[in-house]
Amino acid sequence: MTMTKAAPPGGTAMAVAKRAAERVLWARIAMRRKLEARAGLIRPLPADMPDTDVLRDADAWRAAVEECKRLRLPLHRDVPKNWDALGAVGTVLRTVGREAAVLDAGTARYSAILPWLRLYGLCDLVGNNLEFGADVRRDGVLFRYGDITATDFPDHRFDAVTCMSVIEHGVPIEPFLAESARIIRPGGVLVVATDYDQDPPDTSGLTAYGKPVHIFSPDEIRDLVAAAARHGLRLRGELALEHSERPVHWNRTRLSYTFIRLAFDRT
Secondary structure (H helix, E strand, O other): OOOOOOOOOOHHHHHHHHHHHHHHHHHHHHHHHHHHHOOOOOOOOOOOOOEEEEOOOOOHHHHHHHHHHHHOOOOOOOOOOHHHHHHHHHHHHHHOOOEEEEEOOOOOOOOOOHHHHHHHHEEEEEEEEEOOOOEEEEEEEEEEOOOOOOOOOOOOOOEEEEEEEEOOOOOEEEEEEEHHHHHHEEEEEEEEEEEOOOOOOOOEEEEEEEEOOOOOHHHHHHHHHHHHHOOOOOEEOOOOOOOOOOEEEEOOOOEEEEEEEEEEEEO
């Protein structure tokens, strides 16, 4: 695999700020785990959410934020993203349990998925990203360089793969699905979340992280689900692609849209 390191989004100053936030987050995670272990606490699972769903209105992400607070999960700073992260973590825990090996594909070291799973006691946790250089560990979680379309992990290495708000940034869908299917064991699960709208706004001329801004349409989501099936990834639940609001607003692009979360069983 060719090591082509991506430039940090937002430039050097933003990268320094993110690194500081990352260290604070992981210090909090380690301290919380120690306190809960001393008290003999067993964390309750998140309230049930559909494995496959669309963020239909702002009330849905507000409810997810309140559930995160109840569970003492550190909130994602982009508050609507707590909805897709909470749903993904719930799906992983209910499907493969607290002994699972999980990859968060295309993660940042300050993202929500791996810290939350660590609080639930999972020990075999990995995050990869083209931005990463040398391996870094945070409270036992490994962060390493990696291309989510062509990793160097062995076949069936993971019980679950999550990929949150990544594929809309120019990721080739078919290679990503093929690679996910290769590294997930049969009976495992893939959870993908991405920007979506039933009638996507015009993104012509807009770029982010060096790529054109893209918001998935209903037809593109259907195509993604069909492609996943070709690789042995069967959608959990039903596609219901309508939404009453556009509860996500990206100030940088002045776009409003929503999120979709898709869960697949590895057959």
